[in-house]
Amino acid sequence: MRRNRTLIIGVALFLAGATGLMSLYSPPMSMAGMMGGGMMMGRDGMKGMMKEMMGAQLPPGIEPRDLPEATSNGARLLGQYCTQCHEMPGPGMHTAEEWPRVVDRMNQRMQMMSGRNMMRMMHDIKAPSDNELQILAAYLQKHAQQAIDKTQYTDLNSPAGKTFMATCSQCHALPDPKQHTAAEWPTIVERMTRNMDAMGKAVPDQETLEVIVAYLQKHAK
Helix, strand or coil, rough: CHHHHHHHHHHHHHHHCCCCCCCCCCHHHHHHHHCCCCCCCCHHHHHHHHHHHHHHHHHCCHHHHHHCCCCCHHHHHHHHHCCCCCCCCCCCECCCCCCHHHHHHHHHHHHHHHCCCCCCCCCCCCCHHHHHHHHHHHHHHCEEEEEECHHHHCCCCHHHHHHHHHHHHHCCCCCCHCCCCCCCCCHHHHHHHHHHHHHCCCCCCHHHHHHHHHHHHHCCC
């Protein structure tokens, strides 16, 4: 059991990709529960371990129906592969420039855990084919976060603009207000507020949120 636990911790540290996670040694009972008393770990165990390890670093998942082009092959593959170890990520978590590196890193981990390259400990984890990976990466880049071009917004130094910048850059690149309509922004801001709360970020009060929404709507597409 000690050997198995050490092996799992090694994989966990690889998945975390951060030296600051060295304090993540799980209690024996917790680890045994995740592994079901054996050597293999399934998806539920992996999700539980990731939540235990990373906590608020993992944002809450997005509902499949809220994905852009929710019935497309890209959205389907996102749900099929990217929810094996954590909740559904939204394409807006990263910019188009950032997604290829993220997808490559996640694919390497799935390949490892699926048993193609190394140990087959997580027998229920599947890895995408090369064609599926291309479709998934293209989908994420198509609907990625559109970072703002600050030179195009002369009022960013206004009180409302500064509030928008300080709040909406806590978790991702500062978004371009023109990537959504005025009608869409309130729902998006509400969802982002829930995410900030779940991740332990500073959540603005209602008055501040109204200022941010008004700024986004002013410059919406």
